[in-house]
Each structure stands twice: as C-alpha cells, then as structure tokens.
Amino acid sequence: xxxxxxxxxxxxxxxxxxxxxxxxxxxxxxxxxxxxxxxxxxxxxxxxxxxxxxxxxxxxxxxxxxxxxxxxxxxxxxxxxxxxxxxxxxxxxxxxxxxxxxxxxxxxxxxxxxxxxxxxxxxxxxxxxxxxxxxxxxxxxxxxxxxxxxxxxxxxxxxxxxxxxxxxxxxxxxxxxxxxxxxxxxxxxxxxxxxxxxxxxxxxxxxxxxxxxxxxxxxxxxxxxxxxxxxxxxxxxxxxxxxxxxxxxxxxxxxxxxxxxxxxxxxxxxxxxxxxxxxxxxxxxxxxxxxxxxxxxxxxxxxxxxxxxxxxxxxxxxxxxxxxxxxxxxxxxxxxxxxxxxxxxxxxxxxxxxxxxxxxxxxxxxxxxxxxxxxxxxxxxxxxxxxxxxxxxxxxxxxxxxxxxxxxxxxxxxxxxxxxxxxxxxxxxxxxxxxxxxxxxxxxxxxxxxxxxxxxxxxxxxxxx
Amino acid sequence: xxxxxxxxxxxxxxxxxxxxxxxxxxxxxxxxxxxxxxxxxxxxxxxxxxxxxxxxxxxxxxxxxxxxxxxxxxxxxxxxxxxxxxxxxxxxxxxxxxxxxxxxxxxxxxxxxxxxxxxxxxxxxxxxxxxxxxxxxxxxxxxxxxxxxxxxxxxx
Ligand code: SF4
Ligand SMILES: [Cu+2]
Numbered sequence: 357x358x359x360x361x362x363x364x365x366x367x368x369x370x371x372x373x374x375x376x377x378x379x380x381x382x383x384x385x386x387x388x389x390x391x392x393x394x395x396x397x398x399x400x401x402x403x404x405x406x407x408x409x410x411x412x413x414x415x416x417x418x419x420x421x422x423x424x425x426x427x428x429x430x431x432x433x434x435x436x437x438x439x440x441x442x443x444x445x446x447x448x449x450x451x452x453x454x455x456x457x458x459x460x461x462x463x464x465x466x467x468x469x470x471x472x473x474x475x476x477x478x479x480x481x482x483x484x485x486x487x488x489x490x491x492x493x494x495x496x497x498x499x500x501x502x503x504x505x506x507x508x509x510x511x512x513x514x515x516x517x518x519x520x521x522x523x524x525x526x527x528x529x530x531x532x533x534x535x536x537x538x539x540x541x542x543x544x545x546x547x548x549x550x551x552x553x554x555x556x557x558x559x560x561x562x563x564x565x566x567x568x569x570x571x572x573x574x575x576x577x578x579x580x581x582x583x584x585x586x587x588x589x590x591x592x593x594x595x596x597x598x599x600x601x602x603x604x605x606x607x608x609x610x611x612x613x614x615x616x617x618x619x620x621x622x623x624x625x626x627x628x629x630x631x632x633x634x635x636x637x638x639x640x641x642x643x644x645x646x647x648x649x650x651x652x653x654x655x656x657x658x659x660x661x662x663x664x665x666x667x668x669x670x671x672x673x674x675x676x677x678x679x680x681x682x683x684x685x686x687x688x689x690x691x692x693x694x695x696x697x698x699x700x701x702x703x704x705x706x707x708x709x710x711x712x713x714x715x716x717x718x719x720x721x722x723x724x725x726x727x728x729x730x731x732x733x734x735x736x737x738x739x740x741x742x743x744x745x746x747x748x749x750x751x752x753x754x755x756x757x758x759x760x761x762x763x764x765x766x767x768x769x770x771x772x773x774x775x776x777x778x779x780x781x782x783x784x785x786x787x788x789x790x791x792x793x794x795x796x797x798x799x800x801x802x803x804x805x806x807x808x809x810x811x812x813x814x815x816x817x818x819x820x821x
Numbered sequence: 822x823x824x825x826x827x828x829x830x831x832x833x834x835x836x837x838x839x840x841x842x843x844x845x846x847x848x849x850x851x852x853x854x855x856x857x858x859x860x861x862x863x864x865x866x867x868x869x870x871x872x873x874x875x876x877x878x879x880x881x882x883x884x885x886x887x888x889x890x891x892x893x894x895x896x897x898x899x900x901x902x903x904x905x906x907x908x909x910x911x912x913x914x915x916x917x918x919x920x921x922x923x924x925x926x927x928x929x930x931x932x933x934x935x936x937x938x939x940x941x942x943x944x945x946x947x948x949x950x951x952x953x954x955x956x957x958x959x960x961x962x963x964x965x966x967x968x969x970x971x972x973x974x975x976x977x
Contacts, residue, residue: 402931489931637922639869639939648864648932730895730924731934757926763896766919770951774958781962789970797967804959811955815948 358602360546362591371591371601372565378449380434388436388498390742395495399744400653403757405491406742409734411498412488417728419532420721425606428539429532432585437501438522441509442570445517452564458510458517463524468514469617473530474624478675480527481628482668485635485647492654501526515560518570522585533582534621535717537610538779543575543584543591543601550598551576559590559599566593575599580612607779610710611786616702619709620680626716626810627675629723633818635667637726646670682806683709689802694792707787708803711780715807718776719814722769726818729765733758769818777811854878854912861903862886863930866923866938873915875942881911891926894940902927919947 362368370376395407402408423431443449445457486493505521512520522529545551559575562568566589569575573583575590576598590599635643646666650659687705694704733755740753747753784803788796855877860867861884873879883892885903893900896917903909925936 400931401928403928403934485932489934636935637937639922639937641865641867641869644865644869644932644935644937647935651930653931757928759893759895759924762893762898763917763921765895765922766947766951770955773955777955777958778962781959782966784959785963785966796970797963800963801960804963807959808956811959812952815951815955 358542358604361541361601361603367601371588374450374452374592377433377588381436381439384434385436385439392495392498394743395491395493395498397743398491400491401744402489402491403731403734404738404741404744406738407491407494407498408488409738410742411494413727413731414735417724417732420717420724421728424532424535424539424717426539427541427586428536428581429584429586430539430541431532432522432529433587435522437498437526438505438509438519440502441506441521442519444506445510446567452562452566456517456567458513461512463512463514463520467524469615470524470530470533470621471617472524473527473533474617474621476525476527477530477621477624477628478671481632481671482664484632485649485667486659490654514572516562516568516570516572518567518572519585519587520572523571523583530621531625534618534625534713536581536584537608538606538714538717539581540603540606541586541601542578542581542604542609543586543588543599544578545576545594545598546600547598548576550596554596554598556595558593558595562589563593563595566590568593580609582609582618607714607783610713610783611707611790614707614710616706619706619712620676622709622712622716623679623683624675626712626719627679628671629716629719630814630817631671631674633719633723633814635670638817679712680709683712686802686806690788690799693802694795694799696792696795699791704791707791708784710787711783711803711807714779714783715773715776715810718772718779719818722772722814722818725768725772726765729761729768730759731757732760770815773811773814773818777807780807854880856880856882858882858884859892860884860886861890861892861925863888863890864925864932864936866892866936869938870941871923871939872941872943875915875918875944877915877942879911879913879915883909883911888929889927890929890936891924893924893926895922895924897921897940900926915942918942918945920945 362371391407391411394405398405398407419431446453447455447457480487480497483493487497488494504525508521508525509517509519514520554576557576558566558568560568569590570587571583571585575584575594578584586601588601591601634640635647638644646663649663650657652658684705687701687708690708691699691701691704734757736752737755740750741747781800781804784800784807785796788800792799855873857868857871857880859871859881871879871881881892883901883903885905885907887905889902889904891900891902892911896919897913899911899913901909901911919942921940921942923938923940925933927933929936
C-alpha cells in the first residue's frame, strides 16, 4: 500500500550508512550550541534572540506543521539532545562499537509508560511563560534536557541500554510519539513471516552493522509509530534486510494497543492548546496577569510563585481533571447506549479518548500557524542577528515586525479545528465499529457530541469570539 | 520600512491580498462616533474588549500608562504607537464584521508578544457561523461514514 522508500537508491544508501545520522547530528548539535549560547549571552529581549525565535517560532512550527505530518518521529532522528549521551556511552560516533557503557540500573517496571513524559510536559508548560519569553530560561531548559539524557541514558537500561530519556522522560518526545501516529511515515518489517522464523533477532541484539534497537522495541514486530525514533539501526542490523522505511496512511496505527497513559497525553495536549490560546493570545486580563510571572527580564529573581501556582492549577485542572472527567461522562453514556457488558468502562474511556489526539494536534497546528503568521517576521530579523548584538549577517536585521495576513489567522485556526473535528469523528466511529458492530453509529454519538462541544470551545478560546 | 513590507507582501502573496487597510484615519469632530478610552500598560489593554456595531465610526483614545506600546488590529491592519503619558486618537469606520485581535506592536518587555485584546464588530456573524459549523461537523462526518458503510454493505 505504501511506498517502500528503500527502493529509492539514495534513501537506501543513507539509511544503511553509518555516517548519515552522525552528520545530521553534527549539524543540529552545532545549531543547538549556537542557540544555547545565544540564550546565555545574547540579548535578554526574547523576540530578538535566536534561542526564542528560532526554537519556539521556527523549530516548533516546522515540527508541528511539516515534520510530524510528513515524517512522524523523524525529528528524533536528528535531535541533538541525546547525541552526547549516545556518543559517549558508545565510545564511538560513526563506527559501530561493541559495548555500550551503562551503570546497568534496571528501569523500574512501574515507569515503563509515558506518565513521566506527561508530567514532564506539564512541567515545561507550567513554566512556559518564562521559557517562551526569556532566552536564558530556554537555554537552561535545553541544557537540562541534554544533561538528563546523559545521566539517564548512561545509568538505566531496560533490555538494552539506549534512548531511555527519549523513551520515558523527554517532554517533547511524549507528544511527538502520540502525534507520530498521524504521520505518513513508518519503519516496519517487510515480511512478518521472515521475522517470525528468524532466530537471530539482530534487530534487538545488534550486530557488526548496527545496534540493537536503542528505543527498546522489537523492530520486527512494530505496529505502532509512537516508540520508534526512526534511528534506522534496525535497517542496518536486520540479518535479512527485512526492515524498511515506508509511507503509509496517516493515523493508521493510532488505535493499536490503546493505553491510559497515552489517552491522558491526548488530553494534556488538547487542554494545553486551549489554555495557551486563552492565556497567551486571549483578552482576559486576569489571565494575562497570571502568566506574567516576573518583571525581571532575566527571570533570575522575583518570580511570583503565587502566579506560577495559579497557572499550574489551571493547566492541571483542565488537562488532568476537567477533560478526563467530562470524557468519563461521555464514555459512560456510550457504554449505556451500547447495551454491551463485555467492554469495561475503563476500556471505553481509554479507546474513545484517542479522539483527542487528532483534535489536539490540529488545535496546536492552528495555534502554531497563527504564531507564525503574526510573529514569523522575527525569524527574518533574527537570522541576521541571532544574539541581538547588532550584527547584520544577511542584511535582514532591520526587518521590522510584520504580521502576515493577520485577518486570515482566525480562518486558518478555524479550518484546522474543523479538520481536527472530522479526524476525531473518524477515530470515534472506528472505535465504535470495532466494539459495537451494529450499533456503531448510535454509540458514536456521545463522543461526537463531546468533540462538537470541545471544538466550539476551541473556537471560543482561540479563533473569533 | 512600509515600502519594504508592502513589497514583501506583494512578492509572496500577490497584490490582491495586500489590499490597503480598510480602516480610514479621519479628522475628529464628526457627530455620531463611538468613543472609547483605552489605557495601554504592560501587558494588557484596559478595557481589553471593544465592542461596536458594523458601520460605526469608532474613535479610540489611546493613553500610554508606562512604556511605549502599540495598538495593532488584526485584519484592519491599523497600527498606532503610544508613549508614556501620551494620548493618541485613532478614528476609523468599523466596516468589517467579526472579532479581531488587538496586539501590541512595540517590544515592551518579555511578555510583549502576548499583550492582546479584542475588537468586536457586531453582528459577529463569522463567529456564530464558526460555532455552528464546528458543532455540526463531527455529526456530519459520522453520518457520512455511516453512508459509506451502508453503500459498502450493499455492494457486498
Ligand atoms: S525524544 Fe526528545 S530528546 Fe529524544 S530524540 Fe525525540 S525530541 Fe529529542
Ligand atoms: Cu506593549
């Protein structure tokens, strides 16, 4: 069905090359260092500092609007954050080494899920009023991520050592993971029968050509994008060259092995899109005051912790309490309508909750697109003067703030929410058909109503009240 | 500066869309105007919502309370900046329906990009249309999928 990208010679060569990814990493790492430096020593004015403008406007927009829809987790292929830990623990950058240095602590079974990522994301979101506006805060956050990756990756292992930070802790990795099921790319085995008969399992154990999956999954049995970081090791290490990268129908694997932690991730992302819209670009001055955590432009002192607490309560209340509670109500209604005692309420809650994945994703796309249209001009000026030192590398430093098509922003955001509503309904109907075959339409109605109400709420918060 | 901005817009998106601002700066003194006094301070407008009727002549008296701030209305593409203790009057005809974000256009501190308010021109038809569509679409999608299913079943 999909196109096997390894049929393309160049892609095949890149995927099998041990230099390709290190090359990407060197580029992204260089950019990362410049951005951190800019955050630390550049101007404290956020919209003139590359660490804010190029990370939170350019990179974030590219991630949401281009990378995830086209390539799912493809960002994780080039992400600089775990690069150091990977290189140091392997003792190699390009060549395949035989040993991975690791303290050998077992990753706790209780944490073998994405709850830590859920909380990590909320943590970042709570401090987002500082991170999004203070270059130093962004620099510290990025450094912290890299440091944690180093510590966690080199201390813990599951079946192998590897990308433990990415898999269990990274606040970004959590949502890239669930949203990657909406992406058009996947790493899968070509022929499942080959994998079933294979006794070598070099995709897990590794061989002289590639490492065993650093993401702790069994590549041969992959059915889900969420935990595959597209690092391409299995392409190299499979003894039968049975692993490939292919295009596919977006959303195909969204409902494979539904889990409560992922369901909550969906709510966290959807809810924070709503809270962000209201707090950052809304008109309620009370809320505006809350996110003004500090008058200090460096943020080093005088943080008003009361406001941090209030914002935390709002975010947590919406994402972990209100949305799940509302959904529980609709899930109960669905169960009642289904007249089916086989499915537990918990299961119904969890599976239908996946409607929030596309709805939240599209709400974020609308948010980010609006951000890009209104503040994208900062990118043009900042590339010429990334540190805000008064340089003019490309002659564009003087480009002034120019909103592009500001009148269209609400329509772009509205269109993405509408598209999100349609996708969410498709998910809902899919779940209903799976469990309640001849009551599929009827049992979809409650969650469709939930989608309708939440879409309207997003329109009110975001678009054009 | 303005020239360059217009040039870029034209280059990227075509002259049609880069149409000139709909609001017209006019002399004060007309009779039937809706007047609002708005205070600009870090990082909000007060009042933060301005509500008028389509066709109204609107007079906004903007007063800077601390640093220099801007007053830019999305869609209307009006932009005025006001210094501390300064007052400026902006007068125009609210000819476009809808809700439009007001944004600060002068970097006034860390939270500057998030200094926003709204300008509502009633009847806000776009809003009600959007609400209706966003609520109907999920059900429409369901009905459509059921139709597809039925057709497929009939085909078998
Ligand atoms: S999970 Fe996070 S740290 Fe790991 S590669 Fe992806 S974005 Fe980077
Ligand atoms: Cu301002």
